[in-house]
Amino acid sequence: MPDISSYNAIAVGNIASINGQDISSGGGAYNPVTDSGTYTETVPTSGLLKMGGVRCFDPPTNTSTDNSENIPKFAYGSQPVVNLSSDKDGRYVRVAESKSDFVQISYGRYGGFGITASGQLWEQGSSASYISGSVVSGFTQVTGVGDSDTGWTKISSSSGGALAINSGKLYHIGQNTYGNAGTGDQTASYGSFSQVGSDSDWVDVERGGFHSMAVKGTNKVLYTTGRNANYRTGLGTASGNTTSWTQVDDTNFTNTNVSYIHINSDGCLFIRENGEAYGFGDDDTNERFGTNTSSDIQIPTQLGKVGGSYQTDWVTGAMASNTTYLINTSGKLYFAGEGNARRGDGSSTDAKDGEYVQIGSYTDWVRVTTDDSGQNNQDYNHVGQRGNRLYYWGSNQYSGILNNTLTSYTTAVDIMGQDLDTGNLWALFPNQGSPTKMMLVARY
Numbered sequence: 001m002p003d004i005s006s007y008n009a010i011a012v013g014n015i016a017s018i019n020g021q022d023i024s025s026g027g028g029a030y031n032p033v034t035d036s037g038t039y040t041e042t043v044p045t046s047g048l049l050k051m052g053g054v055r056c057f058d059p060p061t062n063t064s065t066d067n068s069e070n071i072p073k074f075a076y077g078s079q080p081v082v083n084l085s086s087d088k089d090g091r092y093v094r095v096a097e098s099k100s101d102f103v104q105i106s107y108g109r110y111g112g113f114g115i116t117a118s119g120q121l122w123e124q125g126s127s128a129s130y131i132s133g134s135v136v137s138g139f140t141q142v143t144g145v146g147d148s149d150t151g152w153t154k155i156s157s158s159s160g161g162a163l164a165i166n167s168g169k170l171y172h173i174g175q176n177t178y179g180n181a182g183t184g185d186q187t188a189s190y191g192s193f194s195q196v197g198s199d200s201d202w203v204d205v206e207r208g209g210f211h212s213m214a215v216k217g218t219n220k221v222l223y224t225t226g227r228n229a230n231y232r233t234g235l236g237t238a239s240g241n242t243t244s245w246t247q248v249d250d251t252n253f254t255n256t257n258v259s260y261i262h263i264n265s266d267g268c269l270f271i272r273e274n275g276e277a278y279g280f281g282d283d284d285t286n287e288r289f290g291t292n293t294s295s296d297i298q299i300p301t302q303l304g305k306v307g308g309s310y311q312t313d314w315v316t317g318a319m320a321s322n323t324t325y326l327i328n329t330s331g332k333l334y335f336a337g338e339g340n341a342r343r344g345d346g347s348s349t350d351a352k353d354g355e356y357v358q359i360g361s362y363t364d365w366v367r368v369t370t371d372d373s374g375q376n377n378q379d380y381n382h383v384g385q386r387g388n389r390l391y392y393w394g395s396n397q398y399s400g401i402l403n404n405t406l407t408s409y410t411t412a413v414d415i416m417g418q419d420l421d422t423g424n425l426w427a428l429f430p431n432q433g434s435p436t437k438m439m440l441v442a443r444y
Helices: none
Strands: 049-052 092-094 102-107 111-116 121-125 140-142 152-157 161-166 169-174 189-195 202-207 211-216 221-227 241-247 258-264 267-272 277-281 297-303 314-319 323-328 333-337 365-370 381-386 389-395 408-414 426-430 438-443
Touching: 102 426, 102 438, 111 152, 111 161, 152 202, 161 202, 169 202, 202 258, 211 258, 211 267, 221 258, 258 314, 267 297, 267 314, 277 314, 314 365, 323 365, 381 426, 389 438
Parallel strands: 102 152
Antiparallel strands: 049 092, 049 438, 102 111, 111 121, 121 140, 152 161, 161 169, 169 189, 202 211, 211 221, 221 241, 258 267, 267 277, 277 297, 314 323, 323 333, 365 381, 381 389, 389 408, 426 438
């Protein structure tokens, strides 16, 4: 451990205690300078959000947002209220503020949001342009927006803003550079939520850094908006920006009853209620869609062929720049695309022959995701939930989620070695910097 004489301009010798534990030399008390004596790590009570995945020196050399050292003072929306002493080794810090009533969370680079069981929307962040208040840390309720303060049903935050649904109406905040808010223009809404159009039958929404997708109406029809490059909107064009919400091309499927949507920086994945999976967007030699082609997918195309036939029992999945994952009703996880550090079963073998390959033999997969906020390096970090545990695999040097060795993991590794708390609430999201660092917020 480096020799440190002060912390935050306070002489270490003048710090009386950490987490209620005396600091001094001798007598068995903990001495943070020499890392000697007895220290009992205080674990938060059930229901607190825990955040991990930022590499840092132990102890941190300062408290600025220094990307070169990745110290544990998180920037923008990822800045929590923390008690650093609750995790002396720096591997994980815990959000000190209990929000155990959250049933949904979404984090982007500039803002973090949560929706409670009662339908309240809460926010945190350090830039008023991307949230509706001047919150720096801790969650504050969003009020006076929409039909009801308890009418929020969905929130999706990306690198530059957020889209949310209140009482069936759609609202956005933040950037709108590519028309990815769907307002009909490319005008931002900094500092406050603004309604998008006048419709009141929005069902679901996912905001990306360049484009967005949504489900609308009683028939659950799929819409997209934003940047068309690489056919990421599924509208059959790779030119310009689509600034208004537009139904995706239905040449290859019936555009109704869409039950699940997932977005990443250059494409989309969705699943219909009948278990059919579809995707569209950028593709090349990685063949991430599993369609046995290296050409971009211009309009929704069916995915999920196993044993020569398209399966119709898919329920959820995720996309990365080089891979696509699908989970079926039996809890089995399947993979297509490049295998290097992306499969999670210890193998680096590609799946590029038009077939999806099962990852291991487990039948208790619940959810899998990569960074889906439109940031870089999202294909290197993967988190999945098996049963009631979270697992990580990928190139850990872009996240540090597991430890400070920055080792790549080709086999899924149990992240915390403990069960999630009731509600199974967790999210993977990017921190600032280049390359982007991934962070994980989970409720244990």
